[in-house]
Amino acid sequence: MSTQEELPYDVYQDRCPTRLVLDRLADKWALLILDRLKDGPVRFNSLKRDIMRITPKVLSETLRKLERDGLIARAVFATVPVTVEYSLSPLGDTLTDTVSALAHWAERNMDAVLAAQAAYDAAITAAAIPTPGLHRLR
């Protein structure tokens, strides 16, 4: 808010189109796809295999949304059977460092998060049982 130039868009504003883009990026599958594409073009079924548990439906939908937003490009080759490659567009390429950092932050800090969760849950449980061991009969 301080070091940043004045822009016509403000993601904090409701009804700002940036909210729509943020919604797109704030999607687990979209982040994984963009991250997966950062090393070069990847084919549909390769994406489907690499991003475990994604269904073809969701993969297809997410790819089309990303393509519509100009973040990825779709290339069709008239082979038999047909070959389709997805790759980052120049615009999408400006995002990958950030997206990749976010997607992999969890991997680097997973232990800390798990520890925090355990501590939080323990505190909550302790609070829920004011004097543990008391009132045990009945």
Place this chain on the structure above:
Amino acid sequence: MSTQEELPYDVYQDRCPTRLVLDRLADKWALLILDRLKDGPVRFNSLKRDIMRITPKVLSETLRKLERDGLIARAVFATVPVTVEYSLSPLGDTLTDTVSALAHWAERNMDAVLAAQAAYDAAITAAAIPTPGLHRLR
């Protein structure tokens, strides 16, 4: 995948706990909250005002999830009425640069995205009408 060390966690894997964290971060509201906290502690209703259209319920829920994950800290002051401040934890602080970059990327590249969307929609519409103007009589 190449320049990266081998980690015990892999966000591409199903059943990997990192997926849960990615789910948390891949949330529009969580991103906005984390970004909003990067300049210092903020109170509940201030967040509610700044992040337009967020409901108290969703704000409260998201804050608690972020607190449970150890990304933010909650401080209560026994004033009248009570004052509650939310701030980034040291762990959360390691995320803000990335989160902020993602949240504001949309603001910087909104025009390009809107142009891409318009081009995409125009191409789709054109494809849906093979030869415009032909077959016009019935």
Place this chain on the structure above:
DNA sequence: CGGCATCCTTGCCGATACTG
């Protein structure tokens, strides 16, 4: 001020087919 409880809707997402 800073929430929580409740109800209710919607739309996303997964599962499961089927097609060019």
Place this chain on the structure above:
DNA sequence: CAGTATCGGCAAGGATGCCG
């Protein structure tokens, strides 16, 4: 191989009201 079609469930999230 690269998708589309259809269906159903379930949980995220909005609206509202109340409380310490």
